[in-house]
Amino acid sequence: MADIRLRKLANLLVEYSTGVKKGEKVYISAEAVAIPFIAEVARAAIKKGAYVEYNVNIPEIAETLLKEGSEEQLLKPSDSFKLVVDNADVFITAWGTENTRVNSNIDPKKIQTKVRGNSELRKIFSEKMGKGEIRWCGTQFPTHADAQEANMSLREYEDFVYGAGLLDAEDPIAQWKEISAQQQRWVEYLNGKKELHILAPNTDIKVKIGGRKWINCDGRVNFPDGEIFTSPVEDGIDGYITFSFPGIYAGKEIENIYLEVEKGKVVKATASKGEDLLHALLDTDQGSRYFGEVAIGTNYGIQKFTKNMLFDEKIGGTIHMAIGDSMPEAGGQNRSAIHWDMLCDMRSGGKIYADGELFYENGKFLEEVLKK
Structure with missing residues (x-):
């Protein structure tokens, strides 16, 4: 029998996150290990009168393509996507997934080539999302491999995943509507601001945000959620930043990432581990050395780093920045085949100023700012 929280998750994704309506075409995708997820979401969507299609990803085939495929094969866009x-x-x-390390021994350049192959489709998908023509939501299905990555048992990880989404609550949708209202106050504060100044250990970076829209992430695109973000002005970032936690890409870890930025472009990048992959990602295309996102994590129910950015980027008391593709709905204009988030802990001395006003310190918003 399926975990009742999985059924609650499926209902929330269909009813609240994506608002599925009768007659709409709903596509569901996950790895084979997550077939119970596909089945529950399909059940919820069919009950709404939607037409359901699904895709089951098989990691062994993806691994074979990356290891043995020619450049021509790697560059072919995905027909299913x-x-x-x-x-x-x-x-x-x-x-x-069943194995979070499946790509550990893959040549980074092959990963880069595969990403480039879907770049045009990703661009169209991003534009359609920005216009509201496609509604997307991504979430986590708890597996043994992901639990091991988080240093938890499967049962502990299930409790962590479903707890972060408030799925133990009697009415999770009502809870997320309340969070949405709380976060909206800070969205409204930041809309209209021209520049952020972020200070943290070995970090001093200014980010221009004038003319950009802040987005309230309240469980409608990522789930669980808990962040506010915008896409920065493409040539408006200057300074340096050190990311506190390892960056994870395609199951590979990149540790102690340090970036120097001039006029929006990453001009220097170092890492103590995985630096070859870091440089491969930065060199993916013309947009991959520029930033597509700056964000503040607001989910204080998530405090543990689990090597899964779906949760890690939401950790209350952190910020994250992403190189690559930006969000049209926020006004972003940078385009890239990648969008890769990196996480900075602000809980020990971190500060953020908006147009010179301190509004965030030691990982918390300063409520008194809103009372002025």
Whole structure:
């Protein structure tokens, strides 16, 4: 029997996050280990009168392609993703795998080539999301491998995943609506501001945000959620930043990432581990040395780093920045085949100023600022 919290999650994704309506085309995608997730989401969508299609990803095939595929094969756009881009009203995906290290021995350049192959489809998908033509939500299905990555048992990890989404509550949707209202206050404060100044250990960076829109992440795109973000002005970032936690990409870890930025572009990048992959990602395309996102994590129910950015970027008391593709809905104009988040802990001395006003310190918003 399925975990009742999984059924609650499926209902929330269909009812609240994506608002599925009768007659809409809903596409669902996950790895084979997450078939119970696909089944529950399909059940909820079918009850709404939607037309359901699904795709089951098999990691062994993806591994074979990366290891043995030619450049021509790697660059071929995904037909299954094209079906989604061309036809879906709603796209619901779940992360969750049997082996988080499946790509550990893959040549970083091959990963880069595969990413480039879907760059045009990703661009169209991003634009459609920005216009509201496709509604997408991604979430986590708990697996043994992801639990091990988080140093938890499967049962502990299930409790962590479902707890972070407030799925133990009698009415999780009501809880997320309340969070949405709380976060909206800070969205309204930051809308209209021109520049952020972020200070933290070995970090001093200014980020221009004038003319950009802040987005309230309240469980409608990522789930669980808990952040506010915008896309910075493309040539408006200067300074340096050190990311406190390892960056994870395709199951590989990059540790102690340090970036120097001039006029929006990463001009120097170092890492104590995985620096070759870091440089490969930065050199993916013309947009991959520029930033697509700056964000503040607001989910104080998530405090443990689990090597899963779906949760880690939401940790209350952190910020994150992403190189690559920006969000059209926030006014972002940078385009790239990648969008890769990196996380900075602000809980020990971190400060953020907006147009010279301190509004965030030691990992917390300063409520008195809103009372002025």
